Amino acid sequence: MKTLILSINDIRDIISEIGLNSLMDELIIRMERAIFEFDLDKTLVPAREGFEYHEPHSGLLEWMPLLQIGEQVTMKVVSYHPSNPAVQNIPTIVSSIGTFDVTNGHLVALADATFLTSFRTGAASAVASKVLGNPKSRTIGIIGCGAQAVTQLHALSRIFEFDHGLVYDVDPDASESMSKRAGFTDMEIEISTPEEILHYSDILCTTTSVGKGEGPVFNHTNHNPWLHINAVGSDFPGKFELPVSLLKKSLVCPDFLLQARKEGECQQLRGDEIGPDMVHLVQNRQKYYDARNQLSVFDSTGWAFEDKVAFDMFTEYAAKLDLGTSIQIESTISEDPKNPYEFINEVILQNC
Amino acid sequence: MKTLILSINDIRDIISEIGLNSLMDELIIRMERAIFEFDLDKTLVPAREGFEYHEPHSGLLEWMPLLQIGEQVTMKVVSYHPSNPAVQNIPTIVSSIGTFDVTNGHLVALADATFLTSFRTGAASAVASKVLGNPKSRTIGIIGCGAQAVTQLHALSRIFEFDHGLVYDVDPDASESMSKRAGFTDMEIEISTPEEILHYSDILCTTTSVGKGEGPVFNHTNHNPWLHINAVGSDFPGKFELPVSLLKKSLVCPDFLLQARKEGECQQLRGDEIGPDMVHLVQNRQKYYDARNQLSVFDSTGWAFEDKVAFDMFTEYAAKLDLGTSIQIESTISEDPKNPYEFINEVILQNC
Numbered sequence: 001m002k003t004l005i006l007s008i009n010d011i012r013d014i015i016s017e018i019g020l021n022s023l024m025d026e027l028i029i030r031m032e033r034a035i036f037e038f039d040l041d042k043t044l045v046p047a048r049e050g051f052e053y054h055e056p057h058s059g060l061l062e063w064m065p066l067l068q069i070g071e072q073v074t075m076k077v078v079s080y081h082p083s084n085p086a087v088q089n090i091p092t093i094v095s096s097i098g099t100f101d102v103t104n105g106h107l108v109a110l111a112d113a114t115f116l117t118s119f120r121t122g123a124a125s126a127v128a129s130k131v132l133g134n135p136k137s138r139t140i141g142i143i144g145c146g147a148q149a150v151t152q153l154h155a156l157s158r159i160f161e162f163d164h165g166l167v168y169d170v171d172p173d174a175s176e177s178m179s180k181r182a183g184f185t186d187m188e189i190e191i192s193t194p195e196e197i198l199h200y201s202d203i204l205c206t207t208t209s210v211g212k213g214e215g216p217v218f219n220h221t222n223h224n225p226w227l228h229i230n231a232v233g234s235d236f237p238g239k240f241e242l243p244v245s246l247l248k249k250s251l252v253c254p255d256f257l258l259q260a261r262k263e264g265e266c267q268q269l270r271g272d273e274i275g276p277d278m279v280h281l282v283q284n285r286q287k288y289y290d291a292r293n294q295l296s297v298f299d300s301t302g303w304a305f306e307d308k309v310a311f312d313m314f315t316e317y318a319a320k321l322d323l324g325t326s327i328q329i330e331s332t333i334s335e336d337p338k339n340p341y342e343f344i345n346e347v348i349l350q351n352c
Numbered sequence: 353m354k355t356l357i358l359s360i361n362d363i364r365d366i367i368s369e370i371g372l373n374s375l376m377d378e379l380i381i382r383m384e385r386a387i388f389e390f391d392l393d394k395t396l397v398p399a400r401e402g403f404e405y406h407e408p409h410s411g412l413l414e415w416m417p418l419l420q421i422g423e424q425v426t427m428k429v430v431s432y433h434p435s436n437p438a439v440q441n442i443p444t445i446v447s448s449i450g451t452f453d454v455t456n457g458h459l460v461a462l463a464d465a466t467f468l469t470s471f472r473t474g475a476a477s478a479v480a481s482k483v484l485g486n487p488k489s490r491t492i493g494i495i496g497c498g499a500q501a502v503t504q505l506h507a508l509s510r511i512f513e514f515d516h517g518l519v520y521d522v523d524p525d526a527s528e529s530m531s532k533r534a535g536f537t538d539m540e541i542e543i544s545t546p547e548e549i550l551h552y553s554d555i556l557c558t559t560t561s562v563g564k565g566e567g568p569v570f571n572h573t574n575h576n577p578w579l580h581i582n583a584v585g586s587d588f589p590g591k592f593e594l595p596v597s598l599l600k601k602s603l604v605c606p607d608f609l610l611q612a613r614k615e616g617e618c619q620q621l622r623g624d625e626i627g628p629d630m631v632h633l634v635q636n637r638q639k640y641y642d643a644r645n646q647l648s649v650f651d652s653t654g655w656a657f658e659d660k661v662a663f664d665m666f667t668e669y670a671a672k673l674d675l676g677t678s679i680q681i682e683s684t685i686s687e688d689p690k691n692p693y694e695f696i697n698e699v700i701l702q703n704c
Contacts, residue, residue: 008683008695015696020704055422056455063415070407077427079457085689094457094682103408105431105446114683118692147692181691184701330446331360331466337437339533340470340499344367349536352372
């Protein structure tokens with residue numbers, strides 16, 4: 001019973017073989033289908049929990065378990081350290097994910113989830129925006145130009161035909177480097193102000209590291225009546241990006257209601273001000289057809305089910321392409337499961 | 353930023369080099385010292401949570417996070433599938449453990465915790481029994497002869513000079529094989545009944561897989577007035593091994609009160625019937641000197657802090673002996689942490 005380690009180098013090899021656009025397209029389709037078929041009686045997802053700390057830097061480390069009854073448990077551990085890029089030159093979000101066989105508790109696979117989190121967060125916005133965004137959208141706005149901004153631009157550009165993107169970050173270096181980082185999308189990227197972005201965007205993604213109590217990240221001024229916002233940055237109690245006045249005018253769809261009320265934009269709303277969650281939305285998309293012409297918000301806090309879908313796709317490709325490293329990690333090699341010392345050489349055991 | 357994988361083969365190499373007895377002796381000393389120095393302001397341990405399920409077999413998969421402020425997070429995932437030995441010929445408890453750097457969220461190391469759980473559970477009973485057990489103990493009793501029984505016998509035989517062990521299991525194969533499995537301790541092992549074991553033992557360990565609501569595993573009959581019991585099997589709501597009448601007469605010391613009240617023998621007691629926890633006990637051992645001559649119970653549900661101590665010992669030896677496999681798992685290799693696609697070859701990215 002070995003464990004498959006799927007490293008970032010294996011993921012790179014999968015991308016080389018399959019193509020980044022093909023993988024994003026496939027993930028969007030898989031996620032849409034999985035959410036359409038989502039069954040509360042088959043999948044248990046508790047709201048994530050975690051440790052918040054301030055030594056040596058402010059940080060957050062959370063665990064996101066998911067049970068598919070009779071099949072597997074997925075456990076993502078995801079950390080959030082806004083000091084990472086400046087202090088250690090690594091991403092703000094660092095993460096890994098494991099799956100466990102529920103027939104016996106074995107750790108089947110462990111993979112990078114730093115890339116995967118970013119990739120699936122893009123795909124999730126694409127799935128929500130396919131229902132809520134205006135199909136004629138030509139302008140995408142980005143507020144907050146970190147790693148998540150790149151996958152938002154990528155995923156949404158696979159669904160909409162954008163002419164250009166308007167971007168803003170409190171850090172000018174971040175906004176200036178966006179055109180290079182998103183160059184592969186062939187989109188024209190212009191640096192703008194939050195107010196202009198709100199004014200001109202058809203679709204807007206907020207992907208900031210705004211601090212607790214420091215939001216909103218823009219003021220509620222004029223916008224297109226059909227504006228759809230993917231609010232991605234809000235993922236912690238007290239942290240949110242959008243003006244409450246704008247939320248109250250919007251159809252607000254959380255990815256995962258339980259978590260969004262604790263950590264997302266939904267913190268700012270009463271229960272009766274919150275719209276359908278992502279599952280209800282995708283399973284009843286006809287009902288929300290008019291939302292394409294109205295103000296809407298996807299409150300994306302990050303749902304463990306999205307991780308599972310992305311993880312499944314990459315592990316399936318790893319199996320197909322014979323990638324990854326298999327290691328016998330757990331002590332399950334003995335002939336006698338009642339003897340925890342059987343794996344030790346008999347001679348060593350007698351002379352212990 | 354690579355991740356160290358410490359497999360069961362690496363652990364075997366450590367045991368070959370250092371010796372099983374030396375490692376157990378060292379772990380007992382380390383655990384005693386770590387508990388003596390335990391500081392609630394520096395270490396956060398929530399009660400574990402998990403999924404319980406009945407498809408395809410009854411099972412439980414739990415996560416046990418621990419934060420040492422400013423240092424690291426330890427996350428053990430531990431599963432419990434009583435059908436494992438018969439159905440899959442692997443241990444009931446299968447587990448793995450990871451540590452994360454709190455400066456950046458990086459998964460520093462991942463190791464087998466199947467062996468480690470069993471090993472540290474033995475050491476924990478030794479630590480508690482050093483305070484609560486009678487130093488002149490000559491007879492050890494074991495009720496429930498699975499994998500945990502072996503490490504209980506091992507650890508306690510490093511502290512007490514037992515003449516012989518009395519063992520019982522509902523499965524005769526399990527009790528019969530105990531003398532072979534515990535042969536390395538040079539102790540004489542006799543198969544007995546629960547009543548005889550209770551009657552003759554100086555120290556008793558209960559290590560059963562009794563079902564919810566099916567306890568206690570023996571009746572409250574005569575016993576030595578100085579009997580000390582390590583109750584190891586109780587680790588789930590509704591599951592317990594000891595008669596409540598015996599508990600009410602005992603000094604009951606939980607490893608971790610919050611968890612023991614939820615999952616341990618302490619479920620059967622009111623708050624005021626519960627004695628000091630393991631930390632209080634070890635930090636105030638003089639105060640409990642008389643307990644050596646009185647009935648006492650160590651309610652061992654399994655505390656994440658014990659795992660951390662054992663994990664640290666094995667990873668320190670792995671470093672000394674240059675063991676383990678280092679793999680770059682996470683996507684933290686880019687020059688630009690704001691670009692989640694930078695690790696992808698430029699040519700592939702342009703032709704994506």
